[in-house]
Amino acid sequence: MIYLDNAATTKTAPEVVEAMLPYFTENYGNPSTIYSLGSTSKQAINKARQTIADSLGAKAEEIYFTAGGSESDNWAIKAAAEAYESKGRHIITSKIEHHAVLHTCQYLEKRGYEVTYLNVDRNGIVDLEELKAAIRPDTILISIMFANNEIGTIEPIKEIGAVAKEHGILFHTDAVQAFGQVPINVDEMHIDMLSSSAHKLNGPKGIGFLYIRKGVKIRSFVHGGAQERSRRAGTENVPGIVGFGAAVERAMRTMEERTKKEIELRDYLIHRLETEIDHCWLNGDRTRRLPNNVNFSFLFVEGESMLIMLDMKGICASSGSACTSGSLDPSHVLLAIGLKHEEAHGSLRLTLSAENTREEMDFVVDNIKAIVKRLRSMSPLYEDYLKTGKL
Amino acid sequence: MYSEKVMDHFQHPRNVGEIENASGVGTVGNAKCGDIMRMFLDIDENGIIQDVKFKTFGCGAAVATSSMATELVKGKSIQEALQVTNKAVMEALDGLPPVKVHCSLLAEEAIHAALWDYAQKNGIEIEGLSKPKSDISEGEEEEDY
Numbered sequence: 213m214i215y216l217d218n219a220a221t222t223k224t225a226p227e228v229v230e231a232m233l234p235y236f237t238e239n240y241g242n243p244s245t246i247y248s249l250g251s252t253s254k255q256a257i258n259k260a261r262q263t264i265a266d267s268l269g270a271k272a273e274e275i276y277f278t279a280g281g282s283e284s285d286n287w288a289i290k291a292a293a294e295a296y297e298s299k300g301r302h303i304i305t306s307k308i309e310h311h312a313v314l315h316t317c318q319y320l321e322k323r324g325y326e327v328t329y330l331n332v333d334r335n336g337i338v339d340l341e342e343l344k345a346a347i348r349p350d351t352i353l354i355s356i357m358f359a360n361n362e363i364g365t366i367e368p369i370k371e372i373g374a375v376a377k378e379h380g381i382l383f384h385t386d387a388v389q390a391f392g393q394v395p396i397n398v399d400e401m402h403i404d405m406l407s408s409s410a411h412k413l414n415g416p417k418g419i420g421f422l423y424i425r426k427g428v429k430i431r432s433f434v435h436g437g438a439q440e441r442s443r444r445a446g447t448e449n450v451p452g453i454v455g456f457g458a459a460v461e462r463a464m465r466t467m468e469e470r471t472k473k474e475i476e477l478r479d480y481l482i483h484r485l486e487t488e489i490d491h492c493w494l495n496g497d498r499t500r501r502l503p504n505n506v507n508f509s510f511l512f513v514e515g516e517s518m519l520i521m522l523d524m525k526g527i528c529a530s531s532g533s534a535c536t537s538g539s540l541d542p543s544h545v546l547l548a549i550g551l552k553h554e555e556a557h558g559s560l561r562l563t564l565s566a567e568n569t570r571e572e573m574d575f576v577v578d579n580i581k582a583i584v585k586r587l588r589s590m591s592p593l594y595e596d597y598l599k600t601g602k603l
Numbered sequence: 604m605y606s607e608k609v610m611d612h613f614q615h616p617r618n619v620g621e622i623e624n625a626s627g628v629g630t631v632g633n634a635k636c637g638d639i640m641r642m643f644l645d646i647d648e649n650g651i652i653q654d655v656k657f658k659t660f661g662c663g664a665a666v667a668t669s670s671m672a673t674e675l676v677k678g679k680s681i682q683e684a685l686q687v688t689n690k691a692v693m694e695a696l697d698g699l700p701p702v703k704v705h706c707s708l709l710a711e712e713a714i715h716a717a718l719w720d721y722a723q724k725n726g727i728e729i730e731g732l733s734k735p736k737s738d739i740s741e742g743e744e745e746e747d748y
Binding site for chain 1: 634641661
């Protein structure tokens with residue numbers, strides 16, 4: 213099997229699993245208890261929290277564990293909206309956010325908030341001038357993702373943070389795809405809140421965190437206990453938190469070498485695909501791009517068909533086609549960067565890991581070539597193109 | 604998520620291709636929603652569908668329903684072909700996931716569109732066949748899943 217869907221989830225690293233195991237077995241104590249079994253758990257949480265805080269240039273008490281990226285996004289946006297309601301009810305975000313952000317904003321719109329969805333350019337980058345122009349006296353929150361999960365584009369977060377700071381507006385970023393892949397410093401980038409999820413960086417599923425800058429007034433998300441400084445009650449997911457800590461330690465230690473290898477593989481894959489297949493192109497920015505993201509549109513073919521045929525060759529990939537989203541509309545991200553529906557339907561996302569090899573990339577390219585050729589041979593759109601020469 | 608039959612028809616689609624000088628050709632769907640089916644019929648002087656071919660741009664279910672639809676109408680009379688409903692196509696494929704039901708509607712519509720083209724070309728009326736909607740997917744998009 214060749215796994216090229218690391219933006220969906222990653223393999224839990226063996227050292228992460230090993231770090232977690234004692235917290236399923238002998239170290240099962242509730243961290244809120246006073247006996248030493250509980251203290252062992254409490255210390256393990258503290259250590260993980262410190263590791264994560266250090267990786268962001270944050271303080272340990274600014275890291276709040278959650279069940280994952282979606283929860284963190286929901287919490288950040290809903291709670292900020294509620295906490296700053298007296299100042300205003302206007303939120304700025306972008307058209308290419310994850311649904312955890314977009315649907316939360318839509319939820320707030322139904323409750324009387326106003327949301328500006330910023331456009332992005334052809335490469336998926338938010339325009340700072342448009343952002344500045346969208347700011348109003350009643351704007352309480354700017355939420356822009358650090359890097360896009362579909363096309364891998366990295367947003368100008370530091371610049372956005374500076375704009376937010378200048379206007380005294382809270383700045384949240386969904387860093388689920390970026391954390392562990394690119395260096396992040398919450399102070400340098402003026403980030404007030406940041407969402408992350410462990411399973412995107414070889415950690416376990418079901419654990420995430422929300423960074424909340426000290427001084428940001430945000431309401432509790434779950435009531436009923438003193439955990440997470442009373443802001444998110446409930447007995448901690450100790451093995452998950454320990455695993456997250458181990459995954460972050462690993463991600464920071466390996467980042468430079470790992471992403472260098474990913475970038476080499478990524479650019480090799482991009483080069484072969486764009487030079488060897490006609491009527492296809494790379495989606496997203498070439499340089500401001502996550503190290504492991506490749507996203508192509510292949511004209512005249514549909515994404516889900518490609519995915520099934522790749523799966524038959526043991527290749528796991530993803531697509532922005534409607535058929536993979538459970539609706540009839542293709543990816544909102546691909547439409548936002550200006551693709552036509554049929555171009556978005558024919559998209560393929562390959563997200564690598566440093567464990568992939570050049571040989572695997574060759575195998576993948578050879579198979580994509582054959583699959584695109586086969587699907588085009590049965591596509592009425594390709595038939596029309598061959599007969600009329602019109603795209 | 605797909606039945607074995609759907610996967611079989613996707614991996615080994617029957618009757619893929621074109622028929623030159625076909626008796627009737629019908630194209631339905633649109634690229635916007637991600638499915639386009641084109642069906643070619645070769646109908647003899649006795650009104651029997653001697654040959655049928657298709658080309659489809661679409662997902663696994665779109666390919667499989669096109670393939671199954673061609674199998675169901677091949678060798679049949681025009682009246683028999685008209686009885687091939689989306690339900691019949693779905694049943695023959697051992698079912699489709701709910702979100703893919705529209706693919707089977709497209710397959711039924713493709714047969715009707717090809718028969719309509721045949722009727723137009725020959726200046727005849729086929730009992731029970733009305734002008735097919737060229738694009739059945741428009742209304743579908745409003746549905747909430």
